[in-house]
Amino acid sequence: MSDSSISIVPKLSVYPEREIKAKAILEWLVSLDIVSPFLTDCVLSSSHGYAIAEGAKNISEEPELLPYSLMNNGLEIITERRIFHTGQNGIDSLVCPVCSQDISNKDWEFLSEWDDNRSNNLTCPLCNVPTEIHQFKFTPEWGFSDLGFAFWNWGSLKTVLLKISGKSWAVTYPWFIHAFRFTPPESFLKSPKPQPSASPDDVSPKAPIHI
Ligand SMILES: [Zn+2]
DSSP states (O other): OOOOEEEEOOSOSSOTTHHHHHHHHHHHHHHTTSEEEEEESOSSSSSOEEEEOGGGGGGOSOGGGSOTTSSOOOEEEEOSOEEEOOBTTOOSEEEOTTTOOBOTTSOGGGGHHHHTTSOSEEEOTTTOOEEEGGGSEEESOOEEESOEEEEESOTTHHHHHHHHHTTHHHHHOTTOOOEEEEBOOHHHHHSSSOOOOOOTTOOOOOOOOOO
């Protein structure tokens, strides 16, 4: 089985006091023994993560699918601006909210406006209207934020999240509902700790900042 991650990302380009929020959520997950409190090499990324812990079984309806036996089984917390894309799973369509055209087959240079932090918009290459990036319809969904939580190989994460959302997660963080699966491209798998690429054609994840 190849490694993959599912990320929870707010639909907000700039999250206020994101490091404080990240720390609070991590402490909550640790308090329930869902993840370990210690940073280790347990994620397929240039970063380190918090390994899955015993308590994860208590919030999963499919605990047999949890990745206890895998090397990459942790939670990676991202606190810098990042495009949370789907890796080799690609994209089916990207629809502009103004002209309703699918622009997924256009030059993806238009993403650099957001990626370079020049604005929180995308400018449609067809109608040339800039619109806040979360108004565009990505299928499958992509995330755009400076905060995110990537769970590596937690196959039943969506079920886990439903459990979590019944508790304090959804009450405190109602926008943490943006989940999607990232499967690293082959080049990523061959080199588990690659240098991030700045090429607009390769929107590989950038190195996260430890909190
Ligand atoms: Zn347009």
